[in-house]
Amino acid sequence: MDFFVVVESIGMASASISGYLFAVKKGCDWLGVFVAAFLTALGGGVLRDVLVGRDIYSFTHYMPCVIVLVMIVVANRVKLYSKKERIEKKFVFIFTDAVDVICFSIVGAIVASEHGYNVFGVALIAFSNGVGGGILRDILLNEVPWFLSTGLYGTISIVVGVLYYVAFCLGFSSLFFTIFLLIFGIIFRLLAYYRGWSLPLLKD
Template sequence: MDIILFIEYIGIASAALSGFLFGVKKGCDWLGLFIAAFLTALGGGIIRDVLVSRDIYSFTHYMPVLIVIVVLFISRFFKVYKKHELEKKFIFIFADAIDVICFSIVGAMIAIEFGYNIFGVAFVAFFNGVGGGILRDILLNEVPWFMRTGLYGTISFGVGITYYILHLVGLNTIFYIITLLALGITTRMLAYYKGWQLPPLKD
């Protein structure tokens, strides 16, 4: 299996778990839980595919939706939603960092494949990275998470721009992709635990 595809599957699983937990907090029924998990895990990819005018990957391949369904049933079976503040645990934050960085890289790759310039690549990477979370938060009447936590959206933009530069100089090989993934995850984890954020506008 392609390493990026494998990492993307891990990202889908962690994002689905995030959506599931948000849905549980909001008291959703099973349909609501599925929609919350589905949008969180796959919503960014849907936005990406609409932006580049290609067939929606999640609707032409079985694995992404199957991963979401499996995560739902595993989460229910092991009752992970009863774990105290699971979404604040290291393993959950780490998994979430994996999915946003991986999705951002994949978005940048696809945008370049469709001939987008640096602005298009940055925005497709951003929407692929955080778009699912935006859709989930709108659905569950929350302020989008990327607006209030550790440079979430900023890092997604940065990953997209960095990948575009790597592409320009011919360094978009698996070594540099994995390096970018590692640096992105590290930056996201540091931003979360150290409380880094862009300064608000003040008079």
Template sequence: MTALELADIIGIICFALSGFLIAVHYKLDILGVFISAFLTALGGGMTRDVLASKTPYVFTDTTPVLLVMATVLISLILKLHKIDDLEGKTVFIISDAVGLVSFAITGALVAIDNEFNFLGVLILAFITAVGGGTIRDILINRVPSILVSEFYATVAIIVGLVTYGLHLLGLHSLFTLILVFIAGVALRLLAYYRNWHLPTLSK
């Protein structure tokens, strides 16, 4: 299993869980729960593949769909939907952080494989990481997390930048990507618990 495949699997599972928890928080019906999970887990990757002139892999490989369905079903069996204030619970915060960093890495790797330049790598890392969640937020009529959340999308950009830097330095390996993953998740969690935000222009 390649680093790209591993990061993709981790990202899909974690973002499917994140989408499930958001859907429960907003009291969506069972169809809405599955749609939220699918959009969060697969929306960014589909957008990434289109930009990279590739057929979205969810149309050619059943693994991503099965992962999302299994994640939702297991969450239902464990009765996670019966826990109050799921969006503020540790399970949501961690799953969202892991999904964010995993997908930022996969976006950067796809861009590097397609010989994109610096800007292309950053954009694909960004879109893969936050694209699905943004589509989901718009669908359920809430302000997308990337616009208001504490140091959220910035983490995806930093992870993409570091991944590209490793590629340029010839240090691109599974080991170094694992280190980037750990550091990215730690940064996101630190930003959440320390309530770090980018400056705003409001009074």
């Protein structure tokens, strides 16, 4: 299987779980859970494909929707979340959210680079792919967008996109580098969250 597909599939699986967790927290029925998981897992990819002008991957392949459905069933069967718990503090949510934002940011950067976008275009596509699904999920469930209220979420997405673009231009965008970037991004995101890192606020 192509590594690109592997990375995107990992992102979809992780995002499906975070969408499921948020929907259960909000007391959604099964349709609500599916829509929340679907938007989280596939929304960023749809936005990416629209921006680069290619066929929407999630609508031309069965695998994305199958991944979402399987992860919802698995999460429900293992009782991954209780409504009495605070989802924002659960490691499973923080970790899966970190995995999906980094995976999707890398995928977005790969697609944008291969379409000949410059560094600004790659950064925008990486950001859109990385956090777009989460934004749609949060809007649907009436939450403050997660990337606006937690450590360096969107910033890390952009950084990952720019790093991939630089490596792509220098001819270093190998499998090894992509795996390194994936691990680096996840660790960076977890450290930023647990240590409370954030960009400085604007002051008068």
